[in-house]
Amino acid sequence: xxxxxxxxxxxxxxxxxxxxxxxxxxxxxxxxxxxxxxxxxxxxxxxxxxxxxxxxxxxxxxxxxxxxxxxxxxxxxxxxxxxxxxxxxxxxxxxxxxxxxxxxxxxxxxxxxxxxxxxxxxxxxxxxxxxxxxxxxxxxxxxxxxxxxxxxxxxxxxxxxxxxxxxxxxxxxxxxxxxxxxxxxxxxxxxxxxxxxxxxxxxxxxxxxxxxxxxxxxxxxxxxxxxxxxxxxxxxxxxxxxxxxxxxxxxxxxxxxxxxxxxxxxxxxxxxxxxxxxxxxxxxxxxxxxxxxxxxxxxxxxxxxxxxxxxxxxxxxxxxxxxxxxxxxxxxxxxxxxxxxxxxxxxxxxxxxxxxxxxxxxxxxxxxxxxxxxxxxxxxxxxxxxxxxxxxxxxxxxxxxxxxxxxxxxxxxxxxxxxxxxxxxxxxxxxxxx
Numbered sequence: 001x002x003x004x005x006x007x008x009x010x011x012x013x014x015x016x017x018x019x020x021x022x023x024x025x026x027x028x029x030x031x032x033x034x035x036x037x038x039x040x041x042x043x044x045x046x047x048x049x050x051x052x053x054x055x056x057x058x059x060x061x062x063x064x065x066x067x068x069x070x071x072x073x074x075x076x077x078x079x080x081x082x083x084x085x086x087x088x089x090x091x092x093x094x095x096x097x098x099x100x101x102x103x104x105x106x107x108x109x110x111x112x113x114x115x116x117x118x119x120x121x122x123x124x125x126x127x128x129x130x131x132x133x134x135x136x137x138x139x140x141x142x143x144x145x146x147x148x149x150x151x152x153x154x155x156x157x158x159x160x161x162x163x164x165x166x167x168x169x170x171x172x173x174x175x176x177x178x179x180x181x182x183x184x185x186x187x188x189x190x191x192x193x194x195x196x197x198x199x200x201x202x203x204x205x206x207x208x209x210x211x212x213x214x215x216x217x218x219x220x221x222x223x224x225x226x227x228x229x230x231x232x233x234x235x236x237x238x239x240x241x242x243x244x245x246x247x248x249x250x251x252x253x254x255x256x257x258x259x260x261x262x263x264x265x266x267x268x269x270x271x272x273x274x275x276x277x278x279x280x281x282x283x284x285x286x287x288x289x290x291x292x293x294x295x296x297x298x299x300x301x302x303x304x305x306x307x308x309x310x311x312x313x314x315x316x317x318x319x320x321x322x323x324x325x326x327x328x329x330x331x332x333x334x335x336x337x338x339x340x341x342x343x344x345x346x347x348x349x350x351x352x353x354x355x356x357x358x359x360x361x362x363x364x365x366x367x368x369x370x371x372x373x374x375x376x377x378x379x380x381x382x383x384x385x386x387x388x389x390x391x392x393x394x395x396x397x398x399x400x401x402x403x404x405x406x407x408x409x410x411x412x413x414x415x416x417x418x419x420x421x422x423x424x425x426x427x428x429x430x431x432x433x434x
Contacts, residue, residue, distance in 0.1 A: 073219070
């Protein structure tokens with residue numbers, strides 16, 4: 001098939017039936033929409049082109065920089081699209097956690113600004129968040145750049161309403177699936193596809209999947225984070241369920257090893273979440289049903305993530321004292337201290353980035369970023385068991401995991417600041433600035 005432009009190859013991705021021998025469902029045909037086969041490698045190719053295309057004429061004429069709050073596939077697609085039209089691209093993010101993605105963006109010529117923030121999908125009302133301040137600057141200035149604004153731009157969802165959703169119906173012989181299961185990031189693909197399926201007159205059950213709190217799955221937000229996304233509407237979904245990183249990796253391995261599909265963690269989470277949900281209803285069905293999930297991107301960009309979470313897959317021993325080894329019960333039971341309690345005599349360890357720490361922190365605290373701190377713990381306790389420790393992060397989730405890990409390692413008095421630095425600030429407790 002011949003194209004005049006690479007953008008013409010975006011969309012019309014295959015819909016592939018998963019062998020029932022793999023998933024075990026008796027009454028449901030499960031299909032994977034292979035968005036990893038888009039030319040830039042992900043489902044975000046559609047949204048990136050949809051958002052940027054109407055801005056290109058003026059942007060090229062002015063020589064603007066394309067800017068997006070993204071640490072992953074949207075940034076990659078926009079960097080490629082901008083470069084094709086002679087424009088620079090700038091990625092603004094607080095969660096550039098996947099080194100392969102960062103290296104690829106640099107290879108593509110992107111500029112990367114890493115700023116602190118509670119989440120990459122920001123809270124516009126939080127005027128103290130540096131990421132939010134950057135967003136407001138993008139919204140109010142406008143000279144020298146174009147901001148595609150993936151978290152609030154309706155063209156993100158429209159790309160999937162007019163494209164992905166319609167393709168699914170067409171490939172199912174004009175019928176919408178009975179179930180559609182999607183991981184929620186910007187909410188663009190799940191929202192757009194849901195609108196398309198329902199506009200077709202179908203009574204499709206829409207299931208949204210969010211990441212477990214204190215967990216990290218590339219491309220999937222926690223329930224707290226998705227509520228900060230302008231495109232997210234809880235009414236879109238008939239059910240919203242949580243998926244863990246372990247489940248996402250299990251699903252990835254199934255797709256890669258049993259289905260010949262080089263899926264990344266988001267697709268693995270979608271598969272695992274779909275099978276888990278559908279198994280609860282499969283046995284009671286009296287007629288054949290269909291279900292669709294999206295394989296969002298490719299596994300190659302996440303080898304370091306998998307190596308960290310599942311070292312045995314690469315013939316390596318598990319790293320001692322790692323967060324990934326904690327159970328949900330251990331994290332839920334982590335000792336904590338509330339705002340207002342005395343911290344006298346405690347070593348207060350702020351796990352945020354150095355930028356965030358310098359902006360505002362608890363007086364007397366020390367700053368050790370979470371990645372560095374986890375590396376330190378792999379070698380053993382870095383301080384005396386006689387020293388009480390209070391751990392601080394933005395909202396108290398990551399610090400709870402570290403408190404649980406220190407407790408497991410034998411520290412008798414390691415606690416997490418409940419609600420994190422945000423709760424401390426909101427309570428009017430004192431903060432200092434370097």
